[in-house]
Amino acid sequence: MTSSSDGLTAPFALVRFRAGDAEPVLGLVAGERVRPIGPEELGAPDLNAFLAQAPGSWNRLAAVAERDDDAWLPLADVALTAPVTPRQVLQTGANYRTHVIDLVAAGRAKNDPRPIEELREWAADMMDRRAREGTPYFFIGLPAAVVGDDVDLVLPSYSDQHDWELELAVVVGSEAFRVDREHAMEHVAGYTIVNDVTTRDLVFREDMKEIGTDWYRGKNAPGFLPTGPFLVPAPFVATPGDLRLELTLNGETMQDATTSDLLFDLPALIAGASQNMPLLPGDLLLTGSPAGNGIVHGRMLRDGDVMVGAIEGLGAQTVRAVAEESTR
Template structure:
């Protein structure tokens, strides 16, 4: 299934994509796509619905982040061989783990506002993994059973805040609009191999990133298992799994007002975001 949340910011309703590409309203079946409603049993029940019997959502409705009530955004740095090479940093012996504040969440169409004083705002197309059931000290071979679904994410970063202002990376990762998520949450039955997905991103129509999750240093199942050694992953937690080569940092070029970012992942949909003026509202909603 391809699940989503549609409507005004902070008032989104749940929906799904029907076989004909139309959006169908799920609000009579489930209150929201929230952490307590993303178990395998919940997905089985929704799978049993006839999309044609659900109300159609009018075309052009805004899409919000496809998951409500996200508690944590846990991120992995330098997790693609080609990205490590472009930065000149050796592949890490263990995953580099950091956080984004949930206040960065926005929908797949942004906009992405430049933070005040931004000099090096960057893009990072990433596969996002959404946890569906609590995962603590899980084995790698069992890890994917805890995944509710996958979606596209843009791990927007302000590199000056991240790398030149001291302290933790979270400062450069957490401004409003810095985590566009969606358009859909795609359930695991439609993603049989999360290590076989093409990831791409364009800025102003120029292809900057074009990689594959097969190039990950640490694959998704390992990451879920690894993180669960140090924390109890909760339903609704989002893991951003790293980005392939082609970042602004790798090219020494960064985003400016008026730029347009477009990105996508095979089978998970596309995002399209304008870069807006310093301090503008994110317009995305949680």
């Protein structure tokens, strides 16, 4: 077991971890140490109830992080898994300006006579108009797809078009229902990292193109939402609208951007997502993925690939891809 807090700059963060063969438990990381925490330390029966009281509830854990007792374990001796257990996962599509422009250029029709630069200019105008006049585009993910990076990413054998999408994820604090932009950030408990894995050739229905996208098949295979390993308290992330994201594939940088390229910022996303259904404590709201996906690089995930996704101040996750074993 080789857990590490590399890239984590917060004084403390929440995790879920396993020591040996034991079941995962909630834990508090401070530096290179971790300790189990329960209802007594949380001041709440479980994690989601604790998050419902954020940001004030974080003060309880500040005192725990300063304790000097025998409850601490070396972080390197445990395995970290997904730090949250969301009831809902909301995802944001087409929310990085450069990402969408790249996708338009990469996916242009073969019989489109327009030069690439003209296509890019058209896509840029479309995105700028959407930012001025449009609203965020949301779809639903399955909480069952949320796993830690301690679990290998099994690439389903029904496709060879599995792609990566590194994303900043908001962890919801107090329930948010029909909130406005001005008060939206009051409902953020913290942030974590998610790799929103996508099977590209299943996103659009070939048998009925008029129906549009099929996010269920394209994004919700087992383990397709590697999450964490840290849940970083919102008070420790001063500028969520300007964080650097980087994803490497076998050591080569594929995605390198900042959240300043978001088409709709975090207040707009939280407010928009809360209009028709309450966002519940512990829920995940993914904010979109920047440019640099495999479809643009012409390189999809293969057996043995290793992805490292890092977001400034939130640490990093390492996801290993393995081919699905044949059942034939």
